[in-house]
Amino acid sequence: MKQLTLRQQTICLALPKVDILADVGCDHGYVGAYALTNALARQVLFCDISEPSLNKARVLCQKLQLLDRAQFYCMDGLQDVRSDCAVIAGMGGLEIISVLSKAKHLPAKLVLQPMRNQKDVRQWLVGNGYGIVSDKMFYDGKFYDLITADVNSGERSLTIEQLTFGLNNVSCYNADFLWYADKEIKKCKQILSRCAIPALMEYTDMLVATTQRLKEEHNAARIIGIPKD
Numbered sequence: 158m159k160q161l162t163l164r165q166q167t168i169c170l171a172l173p174k175v176d177i178l179a180d181v182g183c184d185h186g187y188v189g190a191y192a193l194t195n196a197l198a199r200q201v202l203f204c205d206i207s208e209p210s211l212n213k214a215r216v217l218c219q220k221l222q223l224l225d226r227a228q229f230y231c232m233d234g235l236q237d238v239r240s241d242c243a244v245i246a247g248m249g250g251l252e253i254i255s256v257l258s259k260a261k262h263l264p265a266k267l268v269l270q271p272m273r274n275q276k277d278v279r280q281w282l283v284g285n286g287y288g289i290v291s292d293k294m295f296y297d298g299k300f301y302d303l304i305t306a307d308v309n310s311g312e313r314s315l316t317i318e319q320l321t322f323g324l325n326n327v328s329c330y331n332a333d334f335l336w337y338a339d340k341e342i343k344k345c346k347q348i349l350s351r352c353a354i355p356a357l358m359e360y361t362d363m364l365v366a367t368t369q370r371l372k373e374e375h376n377a378a379r380i381i382g383i384p385k386d
């Protein structure tokens with residue numbers, strides 16, 4: 158298999174070990190194939206709305222001799238397939254919500270990498286019986302969020318700060334998140350210098366307060382020698 162990008166590796170490393178994994182919007186199928194070759198799933202259901210995309214996954218599985226443990230579904234979302242975990246990566250957050258809302262059988266575990274509308278995804282998860290197990294930003298040429306959720310564990314009642322920026326990003330030092338936040342603050346301040354938008358002012362103030370707190374906590378931990386996260 159080709160060398161995975163950092164984004165793909167980060168998604169793969171978040172996969173739990175399960176019996177049946179659904180790779181929804183699988184495209185080339187790298188994530189599902191990783192799960193099969195690394196014994197993270199007995200069986201992978203490769204799903205994609207596009208037949209040419211799904212075919213890439215089929216060809217990859219053939220090349221890697223994984224066809225006996227793979228099933229292929231050309232369809233919108235999960236429909237009525239059953240799985241223990243679904244990975245849905247590289248799609249917009251609203252599309253992810255639509256896939257999950259229409260699923261007949263929701264998997265107990267989810268690994269999600271929404272491209273936008275991350276707050277909506279977090280809200281949907283906690284409003285639909287999932288706990289957020291981890292939610293962390295990372296950089297691979299762009300800033301990405303990786304959210305893992307579980308019906309049996311994780312955080313179910315999120316503060317507005319956690320909902321907006323992600324559970325782990327606001328609880329411990331994450332250099333990628335702070336880099337993103339600094340850029341975002343500059344962008345927001347530029348807009349606010351031209352026109353006052355109350356919601357944007359509130360968002361910017363929250364981001365400034367969050368980053369300040371994270372930096373102060375990090376510096377304090379360094380001074381008294383507490384190991385960094």
Ligand SMILES: C[S@@+](CC[C@H](N)C(=O)[O-])C[C@H]1O[C@@H](n2cnc3c(N)ncnc32)[C@H](O)[C@@H]1O
Binds near residue numbers: 183204207210
């Ligand atoms: C950008 S690719 C992401 C591929 C892979 N998941 C990754 O993260 O590297 C998005 C894929 O999702 C598929 N897709 C978009 N909406 C979908 C839906 N509702 N159901 C299934 N597949 C969908 C597209 O056809 C495309 O192959």
